Each structure stands twice: as C-alpha cells, then as structure tokens.
Amino acid sequence: MLGACVEKPSTLERIKEDGVLRVITRNSPATYFQDRNGETGFEYELVKRFADDLGVKLQIETADNLDDIFSQLGQPNGPVLAAAGLVSSEQRKNQARFSHPYLEVTPQVIYRNGKTRPTNAAGLVGKRILVLKGSSHAEQLAELKKQYPGLEYEESDQVEVVDLLRMVDEGQIDLTRVDSNELAMNQVYFPNVRVAFDLGDTRDQRWAVAAGEDNSLLNEINAFLDKVQKNGTLQRLKDRYYGHVDVLGYVGAYTFAQHLQERLPRFEKHFRASAKQEQVDWRLLAAIGYQESLWQAEVTSKTGVRGLMMLTQRTAQAMGVSNRLDPVQSIRGGAKYFMHVKEELDDSIKEPDRTWFALAAYNVGGGHLDDARKMAQREGLNPNKWLDVKKMLPRLSQKKYYSKTKYGYARGGEPVHFVANIRRYYDILTWVTQPQLEGSQVAEGNLHVPGVNKDKPAEQSPQL
Numbered sequence: 001m002l003g004a005c006v007e008k009p010s011t012l013e014r015i016k017e018d019g020v021l022r023v024i025t026r027n028s029p030a031t032y033f034q035d036r037n038g039e040t041g042f043e044y045e046l047v048k049r050f051a052d053d054l055g056v057k058l059q060i061e062t063a064d065n066l067d068d069i070f071s072q073l074g075q076p077n078g079p080v081l082a083a084a085g086l087v088s089s090e091q092r093k094n095q096a097r098f099s100h101p102y103l104e105v106t107p108q109v110i111y112r113n114g115k116t117r118p119t120n121a122a123g124l125v126g127k128r129i130l131v132l133k134g135s136s137h138a139e140q141l142a143e144l145k146k147q148y149p150g151l152e153y154e155e156s157d158q159v160e161v162v163d164l165l166r167m168v169d170e171g172q173i174d175l176t177r178v179d180s181n182e183l184a185m186n187q188v189y190f191p192n193v194r195v196a197f198d199l200g201d202t203r204d205q206r207w208a209v210a211a212g213e214d215n216s217l218l219n220e221i222n223a224f225l226d227k228v229q230k231n232g233t234l235q236r237l238k239d240r241y242y243g244h245v246d247v248l249g250y251v252g253a254y255t256f257a258q259h260l261q262e263r264l265p266r267f268e269k270h271f272r273a274s275a276k277q278e279q280v281d282w283r284l285l286a287a288i289g290y291q292e293s294l295w296q297a298e299v300t301s302k303t304g305v306r307g308l309m310m311l312t313q314r315t316a317q318a319m320g321v322s323n324r325l326d327p328v329q330s331i332r333g334g335a336k337y338f339m340h341v342k343e344e345l346d347d348s349i350k351e352p353d354r355t356w357f358a359l360a361a362y363n364v365g366g367g368h369l370d371d372a373r374k375m376a377q378r379e380g381l382n383p384n385k386w387l388d389v390k391k392m393l394p395r396l397s398q399k400k401y402y403s404k405t406k407y408g409y410a411r412g413g414e415p416v417h418f419v420a421n422i423r424r425y426y427d428i429l430t431w432v433t434q435p436q437l438e439g440s441q442v443a444e445g446n447l448h449v450p451g452v453n454k455d456k457p458a459e460q461s462p463q464l
C-alpha cells in the first residue's frame with residue numbers, strides 16, 4: 001500500500017480542518033481593539049471577513065511589538081497570518097512573505113502646532129524624536145542617520161502610535177513619524193498634532209504569512225483581497241476608520257478634538273446620568289448633543305429651536321423641560337424624547353437600523369419618516385433598512401413627491417446628514433471614551449484613548 005506517502009496537508013487545508021484561523025496583530029486603534037460591540041479595528045474587520053469566507057473561526061492574538069509579530073509568525077505552532085498594518089521591507093522579506101496590498105500609506109513627520117515646523121529631513125536634526133521600536137519608521141531613520149550623522153532618535157516598544165501622538169500633542173517629544181492612516185484615525189483626539197511633511201515614499205500595507213514554500217494560504221488571501229477591493233468592501237472599511245478627516249474636513253476634525261477636550265467634560269456626567277436613566281449609551285446622547293449644538297448650552301437655531309439638545313418648544317413641554325437653555329434639563333429631555341421616538345417605531349425595524357431611524361425621527365419627526373418608509377416600499381426598497389429609507393428622505397422636499405404624502409413637505413435632506421454625522425461622532429466617541437461602567441461613580445473628564453491609560457506607564461496598560 002502507498003498509504004505511507006500521504007502528503008502533509010497544506011497550511012490552508014490545516015486551517016480548514018482545525019476550523020480556526022489564528023491571526024497575530026497589535027492592540028491599537030488602527031488595528032485591533034474593543035469597542036461597544038466587542039472586538040473591532042480595521043485589521044480585525046478585514047481579517048474577520050476573510051475567516052468568514054473560509055468558514056472558520058477567527059482567533060486573534062496580540063503581540064507587544066513588531067519584532068514579536070514576525071518571530072511568532074515563524075513558530076511551528078504559532079499564528080499563521082499577521083494583520084497588523086505591516087509594510088514589507090527588505091529586512092522583513094527574510095522573515096515573512098507578504099500579500100497583495102490593501103492600504104496605501106504615506107509616512108509623515110508629526111510636530112506640535114505652534115512650534116517650529118521642520119520641512120525636510122535636515123530639519124529633524126537637534127529634535128527629540130521617538131518612534132516605534134522595530135518599525136519601518138525606525139529602519140528608515142537609521143538610513144537617514146547615515147546622511148545626517150547629527151540626527152538623534154529613540155525607539156520604544158513600550159508605546160503605541162496613540163502614545164506617540166499624545167506625546168507630541170502634550171509637548172513631551174518634538175517629533176514622531178507615523179503612517180498617514182494612523183494620523184487620520186487619531187487626528188480627532190489630538191488638536192495640536194500637525195503634519196510637518198511627508199518623509200519617504202508612499203508604501204503599501206500587506207498581510208504577512210510565514211516564510212516558506214507553501215503558497216496555499218497566501219493565494220487564498222490574495223484572492224480575498226482582490227475581491228474586497230473590487231466589491232467595495234475595502235473602501236467602506238477605509239472610510240469608516242480613516243475617513244473622519246475627509247468627512248469632517250481638517251477644520252472639523254481639529255475642532256472636534258478641541259471640543260472633546262474643552263467642552264465635553266462639563267457635560268459628560270449629565271450625559272452619563274441621563275443615559276443611565278433611559279438605558280441608552282451615553283456616547284450616543286453625547287453625539288446627538290454635538291450634532292445639535294457643538295456642546296453649547298445657550299444656542300438658538302434660525303427656527304427657534306433651542307439648547308444643547310435642540311428641543312422644539314413642543315417637545316420641551318411634552319418632556320417636562322421648563323428651561324431649554326439649562327443643559328441638565330436639555331440633556332434629560334433630549335434623552336427621554338430620543339427613547340420615546342425609538343419606542344414609537346414599528347417593531348419590524350431592528351437594530352442597528354432602529355437606532356438610525358430613531359435619530360432621524362428625533363430630527364424630522366416620526367410622521368415624515370413614515371412617509372419616507374412608505375415611499376421606499378413603493379419603490380421596491382426595504383422600509384426597515386436605513387440604507388434604503390435615507391435615499392427617499394430628500395424627496396420630501398420635492399413637490400412632485402411630497403404632494404402625495406400624508407405629512408407633506410419636510411426638509412428631508414437634514415435627517416440624512418444628521419444621522420451620518422451622529423454616527424461618525426458616535427464612532428469616534430466610542431473609541432476615545434470608556435463605556436458606562438456598571439455602578440461606577442459618574443466621573444468627569446473620563447476621556448480615554450483605546451489601548452492607552454494616561455495615568456499609568458504604557459507597559460501597565462490593560463490589554464483591551
């Protein structure tokens with residue numbers, strides 16, 4: 001019998017047999033962390049889709065630094081795939097094989113607004129520079145040092161990119177060098193952080209598998225990456241994680257970061273208290289408050305709607321709010337009204353869409369929202385899906401459509417922007433703040449960057 005000659009299973013066959021894809025990554029906002037729904041992050045979401053396609057479970061492991069990622073990838077019983085914002089380099093090609101690219105990034109030198117801005121490599125000399133140990137940034141600075149012997153920099157494996165940006169923001173170091181996507185994601189937390197200049201060529205992020213001959217997994221990865229590139233999934237993920245600056249604009253992103261530090265702390269305990277009362281995520285209430293008033297208590301809109309949560313007179317009365325300009329009353333009334341409109345929604349609308357519909361109703365009223373849902377139904381769209389109904393809402397301001405509806409004209413474009421902005425703020429807030437802790441005291445200024453604890457040295461940071 002030739003039974004003894006049975007071939008060793010390929011890596012891909014083994015993964016399918018075991019039913020598990022073991023992936024190594026970094027615990028950082030641009031890769032993998034925990035948010036309100038559990039595990040998340042750009043790399044996590046991409047690799048989760050890959051595991052789903054393979055029909056296997058995803059098992060995430062985290063390494064403290066980049067060198068560890070590559071050494072663990074080579075272990076016989078180690079993880080089979082590294083998805084950690086990696087860029088291939090000559091040095092790394094001996095340790096691993098890299099996939100097709102999925103994200104283009106540009107290395108950028110970061111400085112603090114108000115300090116002298118270096119504009120080229122020579123401007124790095126004489127500055128306090130800190131970068132991630134073992135990173136391609138460190139590798140390239142080592143190269144630059146040959147040309148500029150006066151260039152000094154430090155490497156650390158005790159920090160993540162968020163720490164580096166925070167240290168620049170707070171003036172503890174002069175400069176760092178990070179990839180453009182990491183800055184894009186973090187810009188909204190650090191108002192003083194600015195790009196000095198792009199240093200180096202645009203590079204591609206890729207997944208890595210262990211060095212060797214077996215191409216089974218790598219081929220499958222490449223086919224998957226090509227597919228998500230073509231079907232738009234990749235673009236949607238990029239927009240969700242790195243699109244803040246595009247959506248908010250540079251000014252909007254700086255402004256949000258500033259307001260997060262300067263305005264939110266005053267109201268945070270009130271958002272938390274009302275959230276607890278109404279059984280809703282406080283960060284969603286805070287996001288509504290930001291959209292409505294940029295966290296300002298004494299505002300009045302052109303249409304006479306007032307206060308931090310922008311209550312109409314009618315809503316205020318119905319919610320028992322006697323002074324709309326009192327932020328505590330406004331937040332309480334807004335929270336109560338939000339939950340009220342949510343409960344009024346049709347049972348057929350399920351989460352997460354239910355939350356987006358409730359936001360739209362908060363802004364445009366339940367009647368107009370119903371009109372848009374009916375329109376969706378007539379168009380063969382799904383009246384329970386926000387993605388479909390939001391296409392109909394702007395029609396409520398066109399006579400040929402609104403004249404045939406029950407509630408008539410409405411500025412239907414407004415709730416579409418309203419919901420989109422709130423979702424964006426909500427995402428950002430869930431990345432920077434901790435969830436409402438059970439029975440915790442309501443604390444002020446509880447801002448928190450994922451993976452980093454400001455009060456403790458980085459090595460003691462909780463693994464999220």
Ligand code: BLG
Nearest residue numbers: 301302303305310311312315337362363364365366367
């Ligand atoms: C909302 C009310 C809804 C009301 C709709 O208007 O106000 N929401 C609140 O008071 C919280 O109750 O629905 S209805 O009762 O079914 O009619 C429709 O009238 C508020 C909106 C209006 C909007 N902001 C909260 O999102 C607003 O102020 N728009 C005008 C902006 S500006 O004047 O052009 O700048």
